[in-house]
Amino acid sequence: MTRASPRAAAYAIPFNKPCLAGKELAYIRDAVTAGTVSGDGPFAKRCEALLERELGVRKALLTPSGTQALEMAALLLEIGPGDEVIVPSFTFVSTANAFVLRGATPVFADIRPETLNMDAGHVRRLVGPKTKAVVPVHYAGIGCEMEALGALAAERGIAVVEDAAHALFAAYRGKPLGSFGTFGALSFHETKNFTCGEGGALLINEARYVPRAEIIREKGTDRTRFFRGQVDRYTWMDIGSSYLMSDVLAAFLFAQLEARDRITARRRGVFSRYQAALAPWAQAHGVGLPVVPVDCEPNFHLFYLLLPSLEQRNRLIRHLKSRGILSVFHYLPLHLSPMGRRWGGKAGDCPVTEAVSDRLVRLPFYSGLTVTQQRRVIDAVRSAPI
Numbered sequence: 241m242t243r244a245s246p247r248a249a250a251y252a253i254p255f256n257k258p259c260l261a262g263k264e265l266a267y268i269r270d271a272v273t274a275g276t277v278s279g280d281g282p283f284a285k286r287c288e289a290l291l292e293r294e295l296g297v298r299k300a301l302l303t304p305s306g307t308q309a310l311e312m313a314a315l316l317l318e319i320g321p322g323d324e325v326i327v328p329s330f331t332f333v334s335t336a337n338a339f340v341l342r343g344a345t346p347v348f349a350d351i352r353p354e355t356l357n358m359d360a361g362h363v364r365r366l367v368g369p370k371t372k373a374v375v376p377v378h379y380a381g382i383g384c385e386m387e388a389l390g391a392l393a394a395e396r397g398i399a400v401v402e403d404a405a406h407a408l409f410a411a412y413r414g415k416p417l418g419s420f421g422t423f424g425a426l427s428f429h430e431t432k433n434f435t436c437g438e439g440g441a442l443l444i445n446e447a448r449y450v451p452r453a454e455i456i457r458e459k460g461t462d463r464t465r466f467f468r469g470q471v472d473r474y475t476w477m478d479i480g481s482s483y484l485m486s487d488v489l490a491a492f493l494f495a496q497l498e499a500r501d502r503i504t505a506r507r508r509g510v511f512s513r514y515q516a517a518l519a520p521w522a523q524a525h526g527v528g529l530p531v532v533p534v535d536c537e538p539n540f541h542l543f544y545l546l547l548p549s550l551e552q553r554n555r556l557i558r559h560l561k562s563r564g565i566l567s568v569f570h571y572l573p574l575h576l577s578p579m580g581r582r583w584g585g586k587a588g589d590c591p592v593t594e595a596v597s598d599r600l601v602r603l604p605f606y607s608g609l610t611v612t613q614q615r616r617v618i619d620a621v622r623s624a625p626i
């Protein structure tokens with residue numbers, strides 16, 4: 241798994257640079273001056289209202305990370321020992337770990353070769369009497385087949401938790417990602433389109449889960465109701481933990497969310513330039529590029545190349561490195577990890593995942609990537625001895 245290299249600073253063109261929209265420091269100063277720096281503060285409420293409005297979700301709650309948003313979903317669904325949760329093998333560990341922490345057994349689904357998203361046909365074959373939830377990951381901000389997954393989940397009475405960590409402000413058939421499942425999880429880690437360093441949000445689409453979510457994130461207490469003046473003291477009501485985002489970070493995040501159209505437009509430019517400049521080269525060398533199905537409106541989270549072989553992929557990474565450009569591979573199959581093998585994961589379980597993981601490389605992609613820098617990356621790719 242390669243999120244950001246510790247030596248990223250050594251590269252003239254890094255893989256990622258966290259975006260700065262402009263008003264982050266001014267908003268942080270506002271939060272500090274007002275003395276409202278703990279969780280559930282004024283900036284958190286502004287971020288949550290914006291997400292609820294733009295995504296059409298019932299409730300958005302900011303969390304300290306995307307991982308913790310997934311953990312909250314697992315707690316709210318009362319996932320426990322004996323339950324099975326279907327996750328893609330081609331994902332970040334948190335998609336599975338949040339449920340494994342509750343004692344569940346992860347069941348790994350393969351991906352589709354065009355979109356690298358969970359294969360709904362494989363998921364259907366994996367559903368059994370113990371299946372409690374399915375967790376689609378919208379890889380690269382391109383939506384999974386939500387119609388098919390939603391129909392399957394409804395038919396078999398299982399919950400859908402969307403891992404929308406890549407997918408904020410992307411849509412499937414005109415509906416925002418994160419608004420399909422019982423829950424959605426967002427991440428604001430520095431590698432994501434919109435960031436505050438570390439952060440996340442739980443999106444809740446069914447009203448009945450809201451009161452308990454407010455208790456779980458407040459250490460199992462009804463402090464949220466107390467702050468609203470609905471009770472005259474607060475006490476221990478349920479299990480819970482600490483899942484609030486400091487308003488210092490929410491202030492940072494709000495500056496980014498407000499600038500969402502500008503940030504997305506810049507990323508669209510980066511994506512389109514890569515696509516236009518690399519399509520003929522890719523065609524000539526048997527290299528795959530991201531596929532955006534007609535049903536999907538992407539948010540341009542990342543741009544990858546699928547090389548014909550592991551050796552060619554590694555040669556390309558080395559060539560780019562020699563030119564001061566950091567490109568990185570992505571997820572190693574979870575079913576073949578030391579943890580995945582504990583549940584019997586073995587080679588051949590998810591053949592597309594296994595083939596793709598070895599051949600994929602992501603190119604530098606961030607909103608501040610200049611046209612000149614991007615030209616250097618494109619020239620380096622096209623001149624690589626692959």
Ligand SMILES: *Cc1c(COP(=O)(O)O)cnc(C)c1O
Binds near residue numbers: 306331406438440
């Ligand atoms: C980034 C990410 C997460 C959550 O990450 P955090 O660092 O905890 O915010 C979860 N799933 C996927 C697919 C991700 O890319």
